[in-house]
Every structure is written in C-alpha cells, then in structure tokens.
Amino acid sequence: MRRSEKKRIAFFDFACCEGCQLAVLELEETLLDLLSHTDIAAWREVMTGDEPPYDVAFCEGSICTRADEERLLRVRRDAKILVALGTCAAIGCHNNLRNRIDTREALEKVYGKAARGMDVTEARPVSAVVDTDYRILGCPVSLPEFIAVFKAILTDQPYRLPNEPVCVECKLTDTLCVYEKGRVCLGPLTRCGCGAICTRFGDVCHGCRGLVDEANLAAMPRVFSREHLHAIMGAVASGQPLDEERIRQMIALYNNYPELKIEDRGDA
Numbered sequence: 001m002r003r004s005e006k007k008r009i010a011f012f013d014f015a016c017c018e019g020c021q022l023a024v025l026e027l028e029e030t031l032l033d034l035l036s037h038t039d040i041a042a043w044r045e046v047m048t049g050d051e052p053p054y055d056v057a058f059c060e061g062s063i064c065t066r067a068d069e070e071r072l073l074r075v076r077r078d079a080k081i082l083v084a085l086g087t088c089a090a091i092g093c094h095n096n097l098r099n100r101i102d103t104r105e106a107l108e109k110v111y112g113k114a115a116r117g118m119d120v121t122e123a124r125p126v127s128a129v130v131d132t133d134y135r136i137l138g139c140p141v142s143l144p145e146f147i148a149v150f151k152a153i154l155t156d157q158p159y160r161l162p163n164e165p166v167c168v169e170c171k172l173t174d175t176l177c178v179y180e181k182g183r184v185c186l187g188p189l190t191r192c193g194c195g196a197i198c199t200r201f202g203d204v205c206h207g208c209r210g211l212v213d214e215a216n217l218a219a220m221p222r223v224f225s226r227e228h229l230h231a232i233m234g235a236v237a238s239g240q241p242l243d244e245e246r247i248r249q250m251i252a253l254y255n256n257y258p259e260l261k262i263e264d265r266g267d268a
C-alpha cells in the first residue's frame with residue numbers, strides 16, 4: 001500500500017473503562033501489522049495530538065453528558081467511517097443501567113452538592129446518537145472481530161456480525177454445557193463471535209455481545225416454568241428463581257438500551 005493510500009485512523013473514548021482499547025493494544029505484533037497500513041491521527045492512550053479529518057474513527061464508551069454528545073457529533077462530522085468499539089459503544093453495557101433510576105437522584109447520592117453543576121444526560125451507546133458504519137461487540141471487544149473489521153475497512157468491504165448464538169461455538173469447540181453443572185447461561189440468546197471464551201473456561205455466558213436478532217427472550221422463562229422439566233433444567237431451576245423478571249435482569253447487565261421487549265413467539 002502506497003503511503004498516500006494509507007487510511008488515517010483515530011481512537012476516541014467516552015464514558016467507559018477503556019478496556020476495549022487496552023484489549024486492542026494487547027494485539028501487539030498483529031496490531032503493528034494492521035497499523036502499518038494506516039496513519040494515526042488521534043489516539044490518547046498511545047500518543048498526544050488530534051489531527052482531523054479521519055478516514056476511520058473508532059469510538060469506545062457511552063454518551064453520558066452533553067459535552068460527550070457534542071464531541072461525538074464533531075467526530076462523526078470529521079470521520080468518513082465511524083466504528084462503535086465494544087459493547088458500551090454498540091449497545092450500552094453497564095453504563096446504561098443507571099437509566100433505570102432518576103439521574104439527578106443518583107448524582108446527588110454519589111457527588112452530593114457538587115452534582116448541581118453536572119450536565120449529565122441519559123446514558124446512551126454511541127450507536128444511539130450517531131450513525132455507525134461498523135460495530136464490534138464484546139466487553140472487552142472481541143479481538144478476532146476487531147481484526148476482521150479492521151481488514152474489512154482496509155479493503156473497503158462490509159462486515160456482517162454473526163447472528164448465531166454462543167451455543168453454536170460451544171458445540172464447535174466441544175465444550176461441556178454449563179447447564180449440566182447447574183448454572184444458568186445466556187448463551188442461547190447471545191450473539192456469538194467470541195469463540196465461547198467464557199464457557200470454554202468454565203464460566204457461564206453473561207451476554208456481553210448482546211442478543212442475537214429475533215432472540216426469543218420469553219422462551220427462556222417458559223422453559224423453566226414447565227411442569228415437567230428435563231432433569232438438568234429441573235436441577236438448575238431448583239437452585240434459583242428463573243422467572244421473567246430475573247432473566248430480564250440478567251440480560252440487562254449488557255443489553256440495556258433500548259428497553260428490552262420480551263415477546264413470546266411461542267416456539268420454545
């Protein structure tokens with residue numbers, strides 16, 4: 001690639017833990033290979049300076065203040081391609097849990113009188129404020145997906161998010177289902193693409209990559225409320241209440257914007 005063809009890329013963080021950018025930095029040599037096809041115009045975690053316009057802006061985090069919103073709109077105006085980097089930016093993540101309580105009340109509890117001057121808005125993912133051209137999911141972001149999106153951008157190709165549940169990746173990796181250990185897993189509702197990294201290492205899927213399209217949320221509580229449960233499901237359900245509200249709370253840890261709609265499509 002000639003120097004003149006290099007894409008000018010930038011990374012921006014909004015309200016978040018910045019763990020997605022750190023995960024990207026952990027790509028080390030692979031990242032250096034990718035970056036050799038680009039010029040960096042802004043990236044606060046690794047350098048000073050900001051030189052718009054950008055060919056590609058990776059935006060991490062949620063939009064929680066009017067200042068965030070103005071900054072994001074400025075980035076959108078200056079970028080040909082905008083990528084929502086990670087679950088905070090793509091679908092809301094933990095930041096958006098605070099929308100469930102009155103913002104002023106929450107601020108005053110945490111900051112006392114200092115809260116009066118704070119210009120805080122509803123917490124929203126980047127994708128709810130501006131148009132995004134690509135989304136990369138995960139908390140932290142899935143690195144294989146980051147690489148795939150980066151390459152798609154370099155070669156002017158689209159990237160289609162996978163739309164199968166994490167269970168598919170468990171089957172492909174011959175992973176024992178955690179339901180057999182009596183634990184509740186959100187993998188059947190969650191978009192794959194992480195390689196089932198949590199379940200492969202013995203944890204449950206907490207749903208950090210968001211829901212698959214057309215996820216049948218109502219099916220899960222209905223399966224657990226059946227009179228004649230399969231022995232495994234019966235053992236899981238005996239240890240904890242698995243009604244609709246409990247399952248909604250579990251899903252809402254990462255999928256909190258917009259409000260979840262639980263519609264029973266009756267095919268469980």
Ligand code: SF4
Pocket residue numbers: 016017018019020021060061086087088089093138139140141
């Ligand atoms: S998606 Fe997770 S890891 Fe990434 S910035 Fe948000 S909270 Fe941090």
Ligand code: SF4
Pocket residue numbers: 166167168170171175176177178179185186187188196199205
């Ligand atoms: S461990 Fe979770 S994701 Fe894996 S097969 Fe079981 S329910 Fe599905």
Ligand code: SF4
Pocket residue numbers: 138139166190191194195196197198199204205206207208209210
């Ligand atoms: S298994 Fe679930 S919680 Fe873990 S990385 Fe994948 S989507 Fe996220």
